[in-house]
Amino acid sequence: MTVHIHVMDKSFKKGQTAVQVLRDIRLELEDGEFITIIGPSGCGKSTLLKIIAGLDMDYEGTVEINGLPVTGPGTDQGFVFQEHRLFPWLTVEENIAANLSLKDPETRKRVDELIHIVRLKGFEKAYPKELSGGMSQRVAIARALLREPKILLLDEPFGALDAFTRKHLQDVLLEIWRKKHITMVLVTHDLDESIYLGNQVVIMKAKPGSIGRIIPIELPFPRQRAHPLFQEMRRKVLKEFETADELPLIEGLGI
């Protein structure tokens, strides 16, 4: 499964004038790759993900999955939003199943399996209001995985979480990635996260949004943040990031 992305131009109209948000973005994703995208706020990361998902078709360029152009949203392209976006009136298991019927034994089995994977046993019947932020995000991930997407797009999925929960979910995601061989595209603000998860780190520049550098990360999994090689990689990406954008980066936070 390969993904070919070429966005020549994406602009938003503001009254009479059009503001260009993305320019000449080219990305080729190999089967089962894990790409992380990092860049300053407002550089167009979410816009790019929406284009890949087919949620936004108003741009110039093409997105192809396995050689077939994406013509709209669908279950091939899973999406995990920055905020979990669960349906408040559905329970955890109903949210995961959503439009699929839990009465179908096959769906039932796979929902239970996913609840196990994201470690939410005992909360099947809970409503979103009864969940913590991290638990909600795990439900959202399970919901996306149930459709067995070819590509999973994650827009700062762990942005609002504390360090412990974040680390746990990162490991959950890596585990799923290795088990299911889904191609992953994850947008993040966090430099460490981008190196911890990605095969390749894509650094974006702002005004207009474009690709600054693509840095392959050739560290073996599971990665150790404290390892000297990890730290060296981190320095390298940080340096690229600083040259890619004039905005100073706050150490560790990666704002």
Place this chain on the structure above:
Amino acid sequence: MAKTTMTAEQPNLQKESVRRTDVFKDAGFKEGLKRGVSGLILPFLLFAVWQIVGSLGFVSKTVLPTPVDIVLAFKNLIVSGELFTHLKISVLRAIAGFLLGAGLGLAAGIAVGFSTKTEGVLNPSLQMLRTIPHLAVAPLFILWFGFGEVSKTLLIAKGAFFPIYVNTFLGIREVDAKLFDVARILDFSKWKQIKLLILPSALPNILLGIRLSLGAAWLALVVAELMGATEGVGYMMMDARQFSNTDIVFVGIIIFAVVGKLTDSFVRLLETRLLKWQDTYSGR
């Protein structure tokens, strides 16, 4: 609670929180009882004074009958079966008018909510009709349909139509656009989109609309029955007024208050049942 050990401890945590809420419920019950008793003191005093003033003959009974008179009138009306006949007629009228008005209101609200085209065609006219008071259309309905059940039912239906229409319309329009994106990503069919997204999201508004519609139907019923009827609680009151049986007028007022409150409580019960997912202060 440390988040690191979250997954291991969650099942226990849940059990514990259940137990804790049970304890709270118990305490809440006693608290509620206390508050209930303290809330009764003032009405009790009021009734006592009212009774004494009335018994001593300070006020004429045609102006203000004593509580005991009212209770007796109540008893007599029940024993003779009169109250039940009138109440049955009134309730049937209210139900018929409510079902007609609220049913159409719900349908119109959904139709207008779903399509801006329908909105453009229907909404301006409906909004204009909405501002016409009951009392203003009542003579017209009587001219057209006479004093019979048709004009009454229509008047009640008019009252019940608008609250549910406006609220259903608003509820559908207020569905979170972000959740629409989720529905597109998950490939919802049109029907699933309505069933899983739009209706549940609009349900709080729809239920509010039903509550307001019930209130409006009840109000319109009183107008319709006072206007001219040969049975019903409103007629019973008008009849009693002619013979200066003020106690029966009071019985009528109490009946309207009690039945109104009961239907409202019923919808509230429905609300707590259907909206248990809501993350808002429940007001208890």
